[in-house]
Amino acid sequence: MSRILSRRDLDFLLYEWLDVEALTSRERFADHSRETFDAFLDLSARIAERDFAPHNRQADLAEPTFDGERVTIIPEVAAALKVFNESGLLSAGLDAEVGGMQLPHVVARACFLWFQAANIATSSYPMLSIGNASLLLAHGTEEQIETYAKPVLEGRFTGTMCLSEPQAGSSLSDVTTRAVAQDDGSYRVTGSKMWISGGDHELSETIVHLVLARVAGAPPGVKSLSLFIVPKHHVAADGTVGERNGVALAGLNHKMGYRGTTNAVLSFDDATGYLVGQEGHGLAYMFHMMNEARIGVGSGAVALGYTGYLHALDYARERLQGRPVAAKDPTAPPVPIIEHPDVRRMLLASKSYVEGGLALVLHAAKLLDEPSAENDLLLDVLTPIVKAWPSQWCRLANDHAIQIHGGYGYTREYPVEQFYRDNRLNSIHEGTDGIQGLDLLGRKVVMRDGAGLTLLLDRIRATAAAAPPDLGKPVLNAADRIAATTAKLWAGGDPTVALANSTAYLDAAGHLVIAWMWLSQHAATEGKEGDFYEGKRLAARYFVTHELPRVGPLLDLLDTRDTLLADLNPRVL
Structure with a gap:
């Protein structure tokens, strides 16, 4: 396998x-x-x-x-x-x-x-x-x-997205890259962009950069940003790639993971750019790619966690070490480490994370295949969870893989240390976990008077109601608590209070959604026999009984509307 x-x-x-x-x-x-x-x-x-x-x-x-x-x-x-x-x-x-x-x-x-x-x-x-x-x-x-x-789709060109700047990072309202309109309908783009994955290389004939910039004279803020095509080379009408455009590589960033992907600091010096759509609508257009990329990042986090889990599973089945705790004969042969309960704990936890995360990613993708007002709304709510939950919890599967390998896992002799390093980036890529928490609690669950959250919880409750009571009831209780906590957080209408602990909310909502994924998978195994299906049912039970209880303390904190993090004096840190 x-x-x-x-x-x-x-x-x-x-x-x-x-x-x-x-x-x-x-x-x-x-x-x-x-x-x-x-x-x-x-x-x-x-x-x-x-x-x-x-x-x-x-x-x-x-x-x-x-x-x-x-x-x-x-x-x-x-x-x-x-x-x-x-x-x-x-x-x-x-x-x-x-x-x-x-x-x-x-x-x-x-x-x-x-x-x-x-x-x-x-x-x-x-x-x-x-x-x-x-x-x-x-x-x-x-x-x-x-x-x-x-x-690009033919593989002749490659493409990037250029949002962040050295002085601004994720704060797009502080973008300073400027675009000046020309008489021929093009623009001259000047500025610097940072952290551009795939930003420079010789893997394609040219690179199509999609660049957020502010047209000269536009007011500050994200709502006045525009989007431009700024190719690395000029491209003629017949598709011929010509001379270099005013796009220079200022340097490469060297990261702890994803080291095979170039990550660039780009300098745009009076580069020729072409407006996409209308001026001032750039961020809305860019979200088309950003949302796709966020699901892609979540998918990558699942993939890295999954391969780490499979490597650890094989190793645990083959590595002989120690004996059962009840064994009294020191001359008895050692057993595979999968026989030890704590190794099984890490493997089962990892299985629940990566198979649950994989289900979430594929469920989100299928919503795109069945477009409707409800499915579109549900995908909006799920996107920050799809991006952030696997980036944290499937990375924990990579952490477990290193632990299962023991000292070997911390060496380059085995690939699990690289999987962890690679996966660590996904909590930062395309919006940090903190940004996803703000997006979920500050936008997605309250938009349209909470219609998105209501839809999500209705679907979770329907699945939970059909599950065996010992599995379904904890999920129903968690869904009710999420609804009540959300209402309590926004009762005063003060975003500082509501969003002070938005990352905790993201964690709680994410675990509830994965519990939903597991109940749904559990239902699909009904009447089916064999180790594979037993493994699915076991992982579902594990997640509901061992992982879902994490939601309670998170919601307890949120219910207090605690503002310690918002109020503290930074000088004390």
């Missing part, structure tokens, strides 16, 4: 739980069947195993370098991306009219998980490119789509 991902689990989630075959009754997916879905999954697993996984460690040890003129990356990265691009997976989920295969989002997400688990750094380039092209398909002109989006 692969130590990258579990195909058996994917099959269960896709076919037995989410019933993705039913999507083929929709016109958009009419040309597909389980056979085509399986073919894409098989292809993804094969390329991930053969072309992505083998250089994962090498790219970590020999990270990209910049000599002042060019970026150098190990050749295996370009070779793997060439195979990926030629496979058709780059545009598989997009419309046929732009060269896509109209694969359901949920299947495309399952396919891409193989690459994220095999090599998160190399897979970052296509992840960003897909999001970049999707934004342009949604908001760009026909000319922009032809000139920039389609070459």
Whole structure:
């Protein structure tokens, strides 16, 4: 069995739980069947195993370098991306009219998980490119789509998103990059952008940067930001890549993980840019890519946690050490460490995190395949949880994997230490956990008079009501408490009070949602026998009985409307 991902689990989630075959009754997916879905999954697993996984460690040890003129990356990265691009997976989920295969989002997400688990750094380039092209398909002109989006989807170009700046970080209201309109309809863009993943390399003919900037004369604040296409090179109308644009690499950032992905400081010096949509609507457009990227980051966190769990599981089954606590004979042969209860604890906890997180990611993806007012609203509420919960808890599975390996886990002899380092970044990528907490409690659960939260809790309660009482009742109680706590936090209408502990709220809501995922999976195993299904039922029971109780103390804190963190004097820290 692969130590990258579990195909058996994917099959269960896709076919037995989410019933993705039913999507083929929709016109958009009419040309597909389980056979085509399986073919894409098989292809993804094969390329991930053969072309992505083998250089994962090498790219970590020999990270990209910049000599002042060019970026150098190990050749295996370009070779793997060439195979990926030629496979058709780059545009598989997009419309046929732009060269896509109209694969359901949920299947495309399952396919891409193989690459994220095999090599998160190399897979970052296509992840960003897909999001970049999707934004342009949604908001760009026909000319922009032809000139920039389609070459990205063909694998000729790659794409980025350029939001953060050295002095501003995540505070986009402080963006200072300026754009000055020209007589020919273009703009001249000047400024600096920081932390740009995939920001410079020689892996493609050029790089399509999507840059947030403020048009000269626009007022401060995020509502006056505009979005611009600023290519690394000028691109002619016939698609020919020409001279370098005014985009320079000022330097590479060297991170603790994702070391195979270039991370750039970019300098835009009177660079030629092209407005996407209307002036002043840039952040709204950018959220198209940001929300897709947030789900992608959550997916990557699941993938890294999952492969760490599988490596730890294999190691625990093979590593001989110690004897059962009741064994009295010191000459008895040692047993596999999976026989020790504390190792089983870490493995079961990890299983509950990564399989629960995988279910959440695929559930969110399927909401995109069944668009409706309700599903769109539900996805809005779930997105910060999809991004943040796996970034924290699937990373804990990586932590457990190191612990299970013992001293070996802390060495480079085994890959689990790299999985942890890689996964640590996901709590920062595309908005920190703190930002996701503010988004969830400050926006998503109160928008439209709480309609999104009501919808989410209604769906959770419906699943819990149908579950065995010993599993369903704790989830029902937690749902009721979340509703009551949310109302109490906002009762005074003071955002400082309501949001003082928003990260605690995010943790509580996330655990409730994962408990929902587990009850739903538990229901899908009803009447089915075998170790796999018993494992699902055991993990569901573990999460409800061992993990869900974490919600209580978090909600106790929130119910006090405590403002210690908001009120404290920073000088005492």
